[in-house]
Amino acid sequence: MNARGETLLWLVQRASAAVLAFCVLVHLATIIVAVQGGLSAAEILGRTRGNVAGLVFYTTFVIAAAVHAPIGLRATLGEWLGWRGASRDVALVLFAALLAGLGLRAVAGVFGGAA
């Protein structure tokens, strides 16, 4: 990959890291606050289903993770396994799609449907 492509990947990874830092903090704070009084799975789903703000937040979270992790893994694969070149990038695009697919499926399960 040329210098421009590598630079854009680096920028995207830094930007997605900033999004993830915010999302992780909100996610952890929400968990800690929400379970203070004790919540069943049914009660949690009752609150999340149809919650548009939650849907937007966790969709953003999943997309940021799906973008961030493969770029980091790209360097790790190159340094640890010596795997570089187009085959590595194709594999990581598929890995990103897998992460996004699984994550968005979970988001749809928790936030989709009527309240």
Place this chain on the structure above:
Amino acid sequence: MASLRVKVWRGAAQGAFQRFEVPRHESQTVLDVITYIQRHLDASLAYRFACRVGMCGSCAMTVNGVARWTCRTHVDAVAEGGALEVAPLGHLPVIRDLVTDMAPFFDKWARARGQFQGARSRHDDFARIAPDDPDRRQVDAGIECIGCGVCYAACDLVAWNPAYLGPAALNRAWTLACDARDVGNRERLRAVGGDAGCHACHTQMGCTERCPKKLSPTAGIAGLKRALAHAALKGTL
């Protein structure tokens, strides 16, 4: 007289440590120790030095597992229990004993476009750059590199990614990127971006910790990342 137990690498890629007993002196440097061995104990020992005062960058070796310039490293500071182990500088091919082949190191300076590229001739006026110019200050911060290779040997990335240009070459590129007189920046930024360039750096700062001149190649590498980001977003890369 007190003595120092010294193990010195003999051979090339394959070889073994040879033991010597060297008289201990006050204010003795590691280079003094190696010189004593070569002059009094084994004249066949190969090592490299020139200025002996921290200017030429030729005497770097691995001393008790750490890359150091040997001419300015006092035995007092590094000997562990009266013992020294001296090996050639890491991450470079060994020619013989303590002498490494520095060609891969300096080839990477060339690949990082470490050559000054000016546009003025001798008939033009001097470029006038104020001492407090921000870019000039960036150049000043990195320009005193003596090319000793200590940062290169201290960098884990060089071992993990043999194509990685390394801290010294990138530091050199950064000093030129900040030089208002240089006109080769577009090609230089293209050369230092990517998997073998500044983006490979994990900011572990081994180079900055070990640089005997107290430079910060890490800061230069961060500067190159910023310059590349601006160029990529402006479409000038």
